[in-house]
Amino acid sequence: MDLNADLGEGFGRWSLGDDRALIDIVTSANVACGFHAGDPETMRRTCELAAARGVAVGAHVGYRDLNGFGRRFVDVDAATLTAEVLYQLGGLDACARAAGTRVAYVKPHGALYNALVEHEAQADAVVDAVRAYDPALPVLGMPGAVWLKRAEVAGLPVRHEAFADRAYSPRGTLLDRRLPGAVLHDPHEVAARCVALAVDGQVRAVDGRLLRIRADSICVHGDTPGAVGVARAVREALTGAGVALRPFAGGLEPAAA
Template identity: 85%
Template sequence: MDLNADVGEGFGRWALGDDHALLDVVTSANVACGFHAGDPETMRRTCERAAARGVTVGAHVGYRDLHGFGRRFVDVSPETLTADVLYQLGGLDACARAAGTRVGYVKPHGALYNALVRHEAQADAVVDAVRAYDPTLPVLGLPGAVWLKRARVAGLPVRYEAFADRAYTAAGTLVDRRRPGAVLHDVGEIASRCVGLATEGRVRAVDGQVLRMPVDSICVHGDSPGAVAVARAVRSALAEAGVTLGPFAGGLDRLSA
């Protein structure tokens, strides 16, 4: 099972999250590409740290929305969105290559991640960007999302993820962050549900229904309070349950591809 976290989300002199500690725990790193967070220096520094620890670098692409941290829907044209994603991919991959690795997968961020569950035009736009950049690049997202269905048809490698610290609706989508209980904080509860996801491919929705959700990766939000403690608890619980941890995409291996 892969364990991923959002990192590189500082900007200039402002830091967000403990990237140093998280990169010692996770197997894949979703690195902000400068649109919702991050900047060129932060991107390069984060790639260097990930490469030094053998952590796969993923492009965490989002809307051009620094002020809103990429958590506001942007009604951007498909042509513009394709170009924006290409720009982010190229920028991060340059930083990764300079660090001796390269981008190993693509994962949308925030509002874009949620929009691509149903928004067909934007889904096609992101798929077009990844195909144009590298049609062998895996894409990571929510099971059932329309963009992953389009990606699979387009021939892109598709991988699925669940969130360690987010609540799910009965439909298998994420509970809106503005609703109470959308983000989980009990470390023991989070670790236990991650073991269930990894060993049984199941998770309980907010209405009590058990959802079938086989996934390739589990995400811990790097900007959540106590993110490092949560990540460590999840990793420890998975190891105790006999789950082998490792990246689903090989960033270092891809360098020679």
């Protein structure tokens, strides 16, 4: 199983999350590409951290929405969205290669991630961008999302994701962050959910029913209170259950000291 987290989400003098602690826990890093968060210096520094530890670098592409942290839907033209995703991919990949690694996969962020579950025009736009950049680049998203179906038809490698610390609706979608209980904080509860996901392929929805979830990667969010403790509990629980942790997109050896 792969364990991923959103990293590099600082901007200028503003920092968010403990990237240095999380990079020692996860196997894949979703690195902000400067549109919802991040800046060139932060991108390069995060890639250097990942490269030093053999952690896979993923392009965490999003809407051009620094003020809203990419969590607001943007009704952007498809051609513009394709160009913006290409721009983000190229910028992060340059930072990754300078650090001795590469962009190993693509994962949309925030409102774009949620929009691509059903928004066909934007799904096609993101698929077009990834295909134009590198048709062998894996894409990561929620099982059943329209954009993953379009990506598979287009020949892109598709990988599925589950969420450690987010509540699921009975439909198998993520509960809106604005609703009570949408984000889980208890490390023991989150860790137990992750073991069930990895071992049994199941997660319990908010109404109590069990959902079948096919997951190649589990996401632990780095911007919530206590994130490092939660991520560490998840890793320890998974390894304790005999689950081997490695990047789904293929890892690199840590850089020489």
